[in-house]
Amino acid sequence: MAGLRTVASIALTLLVLALLGTDTPHLVAGAMTAMVSTFAIKEKQVRGQAVTLALGLPVALTAMSLGALLNTRVVIGDAFFVVLIFGAVYSRRFGDRGTALGLIGFQIYFVSLFVHATGAGLPRLYLALSVAFACSAVVRFALVPETPERVLTRLRDAFRARLAQLLASQIALLDTPPHQLEKVLDDLRRRTARLHEAALMIQGRLEEGTPDAAAGALLQRRVADAEIATERLGMLLLNARSAEGANTLTLHLPNAPVPSTRNLIPPEDAATATLRRELNALHLMVARGASEDRTAVAHVRNRLLGYRDEEKLPHASEAVQDVFRGVGEAARAVLGLRLALDGPQDESSDTPATTRSREEFDAEDIALATADDTADEEPTGLHRATTRAAFQVAVGSVLAIIGGEFLSSQRWYWAVLTCWVVFLNTASTGEILVKGYRRLLGTVLGVFAGVLLAGAVGNHTWLAFALVLVFIFAMFFSAPLSYALMSFFVTAMLGLLYTLLNTYSVSVLLLRIEETALGAVCGVIAAVLVLPVRTDSRTDELLSTVLDKLGDVVSAAVEQLSGGPASDLLSLARELDTALEDLRASIQPLTHPITPLRERRQTARYLVALLESCAYHARSLAATAELVPYSKTIAADPRLERAGLRIARNLAVLSSYVQDERAGAIESGASIASRLKADGPGGLPSATVTSRVLRHLQRLDEGVVGLARPLDVPVAERAEAKSVRG
Numbered sequence: 001m002a003g004l005r006t007v008a009s010i011a012l013t014l015l016v017l018a019l020l021g022t023d024t025p026h027l028v029a030g031a032m033t034a035m036v037s038t039f040a041i042k043e044k045q046v047r048g049q050a051v052t053l054a055l056g057l058p059v060a061l062t063a064m065s066l067g068a069l070l071n072t073r074v075v076i077g078d079a080f081f082v083v084l085i086f087g088a089v090y091s092r093r094f095g096d097r098g099t100a101l102g103l104i105g106f107q108i109y110f111v112s113l114f115v116h117a118t119g120a121g122l123p124r125l126y127l128a129l130s131v132a133f134a135c136s137a138v139v140r141f142a143l144v145p146e147t148p149e150r151v152l153t154r155l156r157d158a159f160r161a162r163l164a165q166l167l168a169s170q171i172a173l174l175d176t177p178p179h180q181l182e183k184v185l186d187d188l189r190r191r192t193a194r195l196h197e198a199a200l201m202i203q204g205r206l207e208e209g210t211p212d213a214a215a216g217a218l219l220q221r222r223v224a225d226a227e228i229a230t231e232r233l234g235m236l237l238l239n240a241r242s243a244e245g246a247n248t249l250t251l252h253l254p255n256a257p258v259p260s261t262r263n264l265i266p267p268e269d270a271a272t273a274t275l276r277r278e279l280n281a282l283h284l285m286v287a288r289g290a291s292e293d294r295t296a297v298a299h300v301r302n303r304l305l306g307y308r309d310e311e312k313l314p315h316a317s318e319a320v321q322d323v324f325r326g327v328g329e330a331a332r333a334v335l336g337l338r339l340a341l342d343g344p345q346d347e348s349s350d351t352p353a354t355t356r357s358r359e360e361f362d363a364e365d366i367a368l369a370t371a372d373d374t375a376d377e378e379p380t381g382l383h384r385a386t387t388r389a390a391f392q393v394a395v396g397s398v399l400a401i402i403g404g405e406f407l408s409s410q411r412w413y414w415a416v417l418t419c420w421v422v423f424l425n426t427a428s429t430g431e432i433l434v435k436g437y438r439r440l441l442g443t444v445l446g447v448f449a450g451v452l453l454a455g456a457v458g459n460h461t462w463l464a465f466a467l468v469l470v471f472i473f474a475m476f477f478s479a480p481l482s483y484a485l486m487s488f489f490v491t492a493m494l495g496l497l498y499t500l501l502n503t504y505s506v507s508v509l510l511l512r513i514e515e516t517a518l519g520a521v522c523g524v525i526a527a528v529l530v531l532p533v534r535t536d537s538r539t540d541e542l543l544s545t546v547l548d549k550l551g552d553v554v555s556a557a558v559e560q561l562s563g564g565p566a567s568d569l570l571s572l573a574r575e576l577d578t579a580l581e582d583l584r585a586s587i588q589p590l591t592h593p594i595t596p597l598r599e600r601r602q603t604a605r606y607l608v609a610l611l612e613s614c615a616y617h618a619r620s621l622a623a624t625a626e627l628v629p630y631s632k633t634i635a636a637d638p639r640l641e642r643a644g645l646r647i648a649r650n651l652a653v654l655s656s657y658v659q660d661e662r663a664g665a666i667e668s669g670a671s672i673a674s675r676l677k678a679d680g681p682g683g684l685p686s687a688t689v690t691s692r693v694l695r696h697l698q699r700l701d702e703g704v705v706g707l708a709r710p711l712d713v714p715v716a717e718r719a720e721a722k723s724v725r726g
Contacts, residue, residue, distance in 0.1 A: 001154075002039060003476030005144045007469050009034040012135040012143075014465060015424060017128060024461060024500050026128045029115045031465070033060060033132035035472060036107040040100045044208040046146050052097050057133045061126060067112025078401050081413075084109055085397050085420060090390040106420065113413045115501070151208030152202065156341055159198040159223060163230060163334075166191040167283045170234050173241075174276055185250065188234055192251055199227050200581060203574050221570050221626070222333075222340035228623045229333035231616060233326040240319040252616070253609035263372050269694065271316035278304060278327050285334050298349050304331035305353040312353075331640065332357050341681025360627065374587045385427060388531045393423045396526030403518045411511055418519025419526070430535030430589025435483060436520030443516040447509040449488065450495020457499055464496045471496070488672040495711075518584030526592060535589050542583040544658045546611055549576040552649040553618040554700065562627040563636035569622040580615055584608055607710045610703055617700040624693050637690040643697055648705045657713045659724050665716040666708040 013034040017027055037056055043049050063084075070077035088102030108129070111117075117125055140146070169187040176184045202223055206216035218698055231251070238250060281300040288297050306312040307328030313321045335357055350358070396419040404412030457464045471493040478485040527533075553572045560566060590604040604672045629638050650666050707716050 001146060003473040005139055005146070005478060006035055007473045008144055009038045009132075009136045009139045010469060010472065012139060013084075015134045016131050016135060020127070020131075022124070022128065022529075025115050026124050027465070028497055028500055029117075029125055030132045031110055031129035031468070032111045032114070033108060033129050034136055036104055036111075037133050037136040039476070040107070041096075041140075042100065043096045044151075044205070046145075046147055047477050048097065048143070050137075050173070052100050053133065053137055053140070055101060056104045057130065059105050060129050060133070063105045063108040064112050064117060064129060065122060067109045068117035068122055069116060069126070069486055071112065079110065081401070081416065082394055082397050085416070086390045086394040089393050089420075089423065090386055093386040093391075100392075103213045110413060110417060137156050148205060148208035152205045155198065155202045155205060159195070159202060160337075160341070162191065162195045162198050163226060163337075164283060166195050166230055166234070166286045167279070167286060170230075170237055171276070171279045171283065173206065173234070173237050174272075185530040189251055192231055192234065194229070195227055198578070199223050200577055203577075217680075218572070219340050222336045224570055224573065224619065225333040225623055226337045228616075228619050229326070229330040232620060233323070233330045236319075236326040238325045240317075252451075252612040253606065259606050269316075271314045271320055274314055275320065275327075277322060278307075278324070282327060282334065283328055284323050285331065285338075295349075296487075301335060302349065302351040302354050304328060305335070305357055306351065308332065308357075310352055332360075337362055372549060378655040388533070389423050392526045392530045393420055393523070395530045396423070396522045399522040399525060400519045403513075403522065404515055407514055407518065408511055411508070411515060412517035414512055415519035415522065418516045419523040422520055422523040423527075428533045428535045428538040428589070429524070430538075431586070432527045434589045436523055438482075438484040439459070439487045440513075440516055440520055442484040443491045444513055446488040446491025447495070447513055449492040450498075450509050451506060453492060454495050457496060461500060464500050468493050468496050471661045528590070535586070538587050539583070539590070540658050542579065542586050543607075544655050546576070546579045546583050547651050547655040547658065550611075550614055550618055551577045551655070552576075553622055554644060555648045557618065557625040558640055558647075558697075561621065561636060562638050562641040562644075564641075569625055573619050573622045576615055576618065580611060583611070603710050607707070608693075610707055610710070614700055614703040614707075616658060617703065619697040620696045621693055621700070622654065640690060640693070640697070643701075645702055647697070650701075652702070654707055654711060654713060657711060665714040666705055666716050668705050688704065 010031045014027055022030070039051065040056070041049050041052050043052055066080065070080055084106060088106040091098035091102035094436045112125075115125075164705065166188070169191050170186060173181075173184050175187065180669070203220055206220055207213075210216035210219060234251065258712055263392045282304060285297055285300050285304070291355050304327055307324045311330075313324050316324075335354075339361060347355075347358070395415050400415035400419040401412060404415035407415070418436070418439060421437065424434055426432045453467065457467065471489045475489040475493070478489065491509075493511065497722050498505075498508055549572070553569065553576050556567050556572055560569065587604050587608060591601050591608075646667055653664055653666055658664065705715065707713075
């Protein structure tokens with residue numbers, strides 16, 4: 001949508017300017033301004049977008065005027081450019097509006113340098129800029145409107161589609177022969193990650209896209225339920241066909257060992273045939289919309305929800321029966337998702353199992369209360385990320401200007417632009433290095449494409465503009481996928497713009513490579529020398545946050561599972577997911593293919609996979625704990641409180657070691673199940689919540705202990721464990 005909106009803004013601007021008889025240089029200026037004024041504005045509310053766009057025009061006119069006036073004053077112009085860059089980066093501390101206005105000011109000043117603006121040509125440039133902003137407004141608010149509600153609707157549809165894709169992979173897992181299992185597991189990992197990504201994107205849009213906080217919290221809960229139940233169903237399927245039991249690492253660690261070499265689910269067994277049918281029915285229930293064959297969906301829904309009752313389970317092995325239980329819980333989660341997305345459903349054909357599920361949802365809705373968000377304390381002064389980045393990019397730009405002037409007195413600003421870009425959305429030296437490498441790679445490949453296209457286009461102006469539009473759309477479309485690919489399209493587009501301005505030559509594009517490399521090097525030097533943030537320090541900080549958030553979720557969930565008061569577990573789980581996403585992004589320099597530290601790369605990947613596995617089990621505990629206050633069939637178990645103490649303590653020890661505070665050792669020993677049996681008579685009755693969460697607690701305990709090895713934390717085995725084994 002961003003690419004479509006930007007392309008439409010540029011096309012409309014070119015059309016209006018062409019009708020006004022504008023020459024090619026001013027067409028280029030208008031097109032570039034339309035692109036900047038469209039992609040720079042990221043505010044979610046329409047009113048905020050309109051205000052920022054209105055403020056952006058005077059900022060753009062001022063930047064263009066200063067660029068034209070200072071174009072011939074080298075020293076003063078360069079000094080002002082550095083001050084402008086500092087201000088543009090520093091303005092990010094003021095939120096989306098400050099970021100947008102700073103970006104518009106910088107980019108329009110860059111446009112003035114690109115088209116060689118002069119004082120005499122300012123009136124026509126003012127016209128081009130005004131037309132570009134007006135066309136951007138028309139496209140944004142009339143032709144390709146974007147409201148928070150529209151965005152959330154598209155994300156909800158995307159979540160439903162990705163949920164159906166994940167179920168399709170799970171159906172394939174049921175009958176996949178052993179030699180093809182690795183391929184199916186790759187699909188499962190990819191689609192599980194994409195489903196989680198869609199859930200996080202929905203969470204980020206709930207506040208603006210829903211009418212009130214209660215509706216947002218309800219949708220968040222239903223999305224989380226569906227995600228957890230579907231991921232758990234995949235684990236149960238994998239466990240059912242494995243002789244040794246599956247580990248959640250299999251679904252989170254690429255190239256993890258396949259747990260079994262043979263399929264233990266008999267393909268011709270009656271229970272297997274029934275399971276295959278029910279998995280396809282669940283897929284149908286997800287894929288069908290609210291207006292499609294409600295009778296068939298209701299019939300499927302009632303049948304699948306019946307597997308929540310023990311007496312409805314078919315005769316099969318315990319592992320296969322677990323899969324049927326998982327199907328029932330997934331059907332319940334999908335019913336909740338359909339209620340949240342599509343509104344009330346027909347209740348005329350409800351079975352007792354369906355009625356029970358609806359009553360649970362109604363009880364949750366009545367008891368739903370949103371917790372106030374407590375803002376974390378913001379760093380100040382030079383510790384603030386925007387302030388630090390502003391000083392870094394200012395120093396890097398000074399170096400880029402000096403070096404760029406030696407390479408070319410006409411194109412030096414390419415080095416400054418690269419230095420600026422590598423600092424955007426980066427927080428450590430390693431991230432800047434990787435981003436600079438990717439930009440250089442994309443630029444080199446884009447130069448070759450630019451050479452070929454410039455020769456093919458020749459003097460066909462409108463053909464060149466058409467290709468520019470194609471490349472701009474491709475640039476936006478590929479940006480989330482590959483920064484190198486995006487840089488390729490940017491450079492290829494610039495080759496066409498140089499052709500339009502009659503300044504194209506192979507030497508110009510080769511100079512583009514040199515300036516890009518120089519700008520990337522200057523950015524890295526500034527990041528290393530000026531208020532540096534080492535990748536290790538940044539990663540350790542985020543890792544400690546993840547461990548703390550994981551401890552918060554586990555402690556709160558176990559407290560509620562033990563009979564404690566209800567709390568906002570889903571908000572805690574959302575904070576955990578956000579922290580883990582930040583860590584995953586920060587750790588990319590350590591896992592990038594170009595890193596020479598191979599063993600460290602494997603350790604980092606293993607660490608993230610372990611944390612993702614732990615987060616999955618923590619979310620599952622939270623989802624089950626949410627059911628306890630409203631369920632009529634399961635009761636809390638006070639014994640769980642002691643079981644959660646060891647996990648919480650071990651997480652605190654891990655966090656202290658990450659922060660260079662030595663606080664004892666990880667406690668390992670008797671399994672959670674054996675400790676629960678020792679705490680009370682009898683087994684683990686199915687009427688308590690313990691039977692539902694025991695596997696999650698055990699896997700979480702094992703995962704937390706497993707984190708000790710990559711983090712080099714000592715493990716102490718308790719004496720009670722030795723006596724249990726003895």
